[in-house]
Amino acid sequence: xxxxxxxxxxxxxxxxxxxxxxxxxxxxxxxxxxxxxxxxxxxxxxxxxxxxxxxxxxxxxxxxxxxxxxxxxxxxxxxxxxxxxxxxxxxxxxxxxxxxxxxxxxxxxxxxxxxxxxxxxxxxxxxxxxxxxxxxxxxxxxxxxxxxxxxxxxxxxxxxxxxxxxxxxxxxxxxxxxxxxxxxxxxxxxxxxxxxxxxxxxxxxxxxxxxxxxxxxxxxxxxxxxxxxxxxxxxxxxxxxxxxxxxxxxxxxxxxxxxxxxxxxxxxxxxxxxxxxxxxxxxxxxxxxxxxxxxxxxxxxxxxxxxxxxxxxxxxxxxxxxxxxxxxxxxxxxxxxxxxxxxxxxxxxxxxxxxxxxxxxxxxxxxxxxxxxxxxxxxxxxxxxxxxxxxxxxxxxxxxxxxxx
Amino acid sequence: xxxxxxxxxxxxxxxxxxxxxxxxxxxxxxxxxxxxxxxxxxxxxxxxxxxxxxxxxxxxxxxxxxxxxxxxxxxxxxxxxxxxxxxxxxxxxxxxxxxxxxxxxxxxxxxxxxxxxxxxxxxxxxxxxxxxxxxxxxxxxxxxxxxxxxxxxxxxxxxxxxxxxxxxxxxxxxxxxxxxx
Numbered sequence: 373x374x375x376x377x378x379x380x381x382x383x384x385x386x387x388x389x390x391x392x393x394x395x396x397x398x399x400x401x402x403x404x405x406x407x408x409x410x411x412x413x414x415x416x417x418x419x420x421x422x423x424x425x426x427x428x429x430x431x432x433x434x435x436x437x438x439x440x441x442x443x444x445x446x447x448x449x450x451x452x453x454x455x456x457x458x459x460x461x462x463x464x465x466x467x468x469x470x471x472x473x474x475x476x477x478x479x480x481x482x483x484x485x486x487x488x489x490x491x492x493x494x495x496x497x498x499x500x501x502x503x504x505x506x507x508x509x510x511x512x513x514x515x516x517x518x519x520x521x522x523x524x525x526x527x528x529x530x531x532x533x534x535x536x537x538x539x540x541x542x543x544x545x546x547x548x549x550x551x552x553x554x555x556x557x558x559x560x561x562x563x564x565x566x567x568x569x570x571x572x573x574x575x576x577x578x579x580x581x582x583x584x585x586x587x588x589x590x591x592x593x594x595x596x597x598x599x600x601x602x603x604x605x606x607x608x609x610x611x612x613x614x615x616x617x618x619x620x621x622x623x624x625x626x627x628x629x630x631x632x633x634x635x636x637x638x639x640x641x642x643x644x645x646x647x648x649x650x651x652x653x654x655x656x657x658x659x660x661x662x663x664x665x666x667x668x669x670x671x672x673x674x675x676x677x678x679x680x681x682x683x684x685x686x687x688x689x690x691x692x693x694x695x696x697x698x699x700x701x702x703x704x705x706x707x708x709x710x711x712x713x714x715x716x717x718x719x720x721x722x723x724x725x726x727x728x729x730x731x732x733x734x735x736x737x738x739x740x741x742x743x744x745x746x747x748x749x750x751x752x753x754x755x756x757x758x759x760x761x762x763x764x765x766x767x768x769x770x771x772x773x774x775x776x777x
Numbered sequence: 778x779x780x781x782x783x784x785x786x787x788x789x790x791x792x793x794x795x796x797x798x799x800x801x802x803x804x805x806x807x808x809x810x811x812x813x814x815x816x817x818x819x820x821x822x823x824x825x826x827x828x829x830x831x832x833x834x835x836x837x838x839x840x841x842x843x844x845x846x847x848x849x850x851x852x853x854x855x856x857x858x859x860x861x862x863x864x865x866x867x868x869x870x871x872x873x874x875x876x877x878x879x880x881x882x883x884x885x886x887x888x889x890x891x892x893x894x895x896x897x898x899x900x901x902x903x904x905x906x907x908x909x910x911x912x913x914x915x916x917x918x919x920x921x922x923x924x925x926x927x928x929x930x931x932x933x934x935x936x937x938x939x940x941x942x943x944x945x946x947x948x949x950x951x952x953x954x955x956x957x958x
Contacts, residue, residue: 377931377938378903384884385904389801400792403821404785542890560890563936588886 463735464748464761465499466769478504478528478772479764486528495523499774500551502575503529507543525556527577535577538570548594549633549683551776553580553612555599559589569601571612581612592628595639595656600628609656620660629688630680631775638663640681640688640707651688651705681707682738683775687753689740704740704753727751727758733771735761741771784828791837792821799845805900806849808889820845843915846901850893887937895930898923 469476478486478497488494492508509523523543527535540558547554557569567587571580585601592600598609607620607628620626625644632639638653643666653664681688688705727742727749734740739750741761748771749758763769796817803813803820824831824841831840888896894916901912902923909927913920 374931377935380884381888381899381903381934384881384888385805385900387881388885389805389904399796399818399821400789403792403818403825404788406818406822407825560886563940588889 464741464763465497465504465772465774466763466765467494467497467772468765468769470768478506479769480504481764483764484530488524488526489534492524496545497772498545498547499772500527500547500554500574501776503527504772505537505545505547505554505574507545525554527575529575537572537577540568544591546591546593546599546631547574547773547775548597549631549775553594553597553599555591555594555601555612557585557589557591557601559585559587559591569599569610571599581610581615583610583612593631595632598656600656607656607660609660618657618659626654626660632681633683633685638707680734682734682740682753684738687738687740689753706753733773735774784825788825788828791841795838795841796821799841802842802900802905803845803849805904806846806893806897816845816849819848823848839915842905843917846897846916850897883941883943884934884938887934887941890937891930891933895926895933898926899930902927 463481465481466479467476468479475487475491476494477488478494480486480499486494486497486504486506488506488508490510492510494506494508496507498505505525505527507523507525522539522541524539525537525543525545527537529535537554538556538558541562542560543556543558545554545556552574553571554574555569555571557567559567561567566584567589568582569585569589569591570582572578573580586603589601589603592602592607594600595609597613598611600607600609602608602620605622605625607626608617610617627642627644629640629642637655637658639656640651641654643650643652643662645666645668648668650666650668652662652666655661655663686706686708688707727744735750738754739752739759742749742751742758746760748761748763750761751758763771799817799820800810800813803816804810807813807816820841823844824837827840828837831837888899891899897916898912901907901915902909907915909920909923912923916923
């Protein structure tokens with residue numbers, strides 16, 4: 373049995389890993405550029421550290437006391453650790469991953485620290501109108517619990533105890549654009565259970581609906597008040613209140629680009645057809661009918677994941693996308709323009725050179741967050757302007773997406 | 778050719794020769810090609826930055842592989858992205874309706890359910906054909922841990938397969954060979 377399983381495993385691995393998609397010809401160049409950024413960042417950090425040590429020693433020489441230390445006195449011993457606060461980071465909330473391996477937490481833009489109970493780690497966070505959603509896992513060893521396997525989705529609101537919405541293995545969640553609903557799915561559950569999808573209202577945490585889903589389903593995102601999920605072959609849109617649902621049908625393969633604000637009948641999706649990948653507007657409530665002319669590209673030239681639609685539904689951003697004459701770059705696409713293939717690039721814009729998108733995170737003002745060796749930047753696809761933003765806790769933090777007003 | 782140019786030239790040669798193999802391993806670890814590409818680039822960046830320390834060109838690939846596997850585990854734990862991307866390209870849809878493919882597809886899903894360390898052990902042992910001690914060296918863990926992780930992973934797979942009513946023989950079609958890299 374074991375030998376058969378091992379042979380089966382080898383066959384599956386060989387089957388899945390072959391063939392490798394066409395490699396970018398300039399991968400070495402890209403890695404060398406990236407390594408240059410890392411070196412410069414390290415040099416800058418080392419320079420700052422040296423300057424800090426020099427200043428500290430200078431102060432110590434003059435005053436006889438090191439900064440941050442107070443002259444010892446009778447009250448110091450009892451004072452204990454002081455709470456840390458961080459100034460606002462231009463309205464950006466951040467997931468902080470301490471370099472020393474400490475527990476991760478969310479730092480709100482106002483300096484508030486959201487830290488799970490029971491020694492858990494935050495894996496993913498989202499700002500909703502009345503607080504934060506946090507997906508957490510237990511990072512240590514405990515009987516019957518594998519690290520990072522059992523996850524918990526909880527709602528944290530100021531002045532209230534955390535509310536646990538769901539707990540299971542390998543949870544994924546998606547927040548509606550208005551921040552009033554969250555869909556939670558367990559596509560892989562323990563043997564004997566059925567994979568499930570539940571929807572909760574926010575902020576009261578009331579369960580609006582529950583249903584079984586096929587094992588291994590993907591959570592595509594929200595379209596208005598419908599949650600879309602499914603597989604490579606079939607997508608389903610489900611309204612947890614009315615229990616209405618529509619299905620895309622097996623004749624074509626569609627992929628969501630993430631949550632859309634409104635169901636305006638033209639939700640942008642990727643359609644795979646033969647050797648092409650097309651961007652097309654879809655009306656999910658009409659059995660995923662196509663409502664715009666598809667704009668198609670060679671599948672090998674274009675990737676669409678991860679991708680995201682801006683909160684106002686105007687911009688589509690793809691992290692990595694290759695088009696003839698445009699190289700490999702994150703791109704934004706103006707969805708308010710005709711999706712028809714009237715020219716090679718239509719409404720596509722390259723992001724500024726040298727900037728990277730470490731995930732599709734939008735601020736409340738429809739600004740896309742980018743990163744380069746100098747830090748974080750808010751990018752406005754409308755006028756292509758850039759504005760520096762500071763994240764709470766700096767380099768050990770990454771932005772948390774925001775939903776609703 | 779000065780030292781920096783030589784390192785760059787050696788690095789380019791290494792990337793040309795081995796990036797496809799690294800991409801394959803990265804795909805088996807991550808489950809989609811876009812993330813695999815990010816993972817490979819991160820591993821190559823770290824490898825290039827450590828090039829002088831690694832010293833011997835013969836040790837470069839082992840170093841790159843170790844970075845690939847350990848980075849994947851740390852990424853998985855630090856996953857923060859706001860949306861979980863769905864898979865991108867339907868790589869093997871030609872035979873989707875055959876039983877064989879459906880069963881392999883299921884097996885692949887079961888592999889993806891495993892915790893990252895168990896998956897890494899399986900890929901190193903049964904895709905890279907490494908011994909337990911070689912696997913332990915790449916992952917930086919004890920050989921005994923490799924053995925226990927492997928055993929636990931196979932046991933989990935057996936349970937999943939039994940529940941799905943899949944027989945081993947269906948997965949192991951004779952005559953399949955790995956493409957040389």
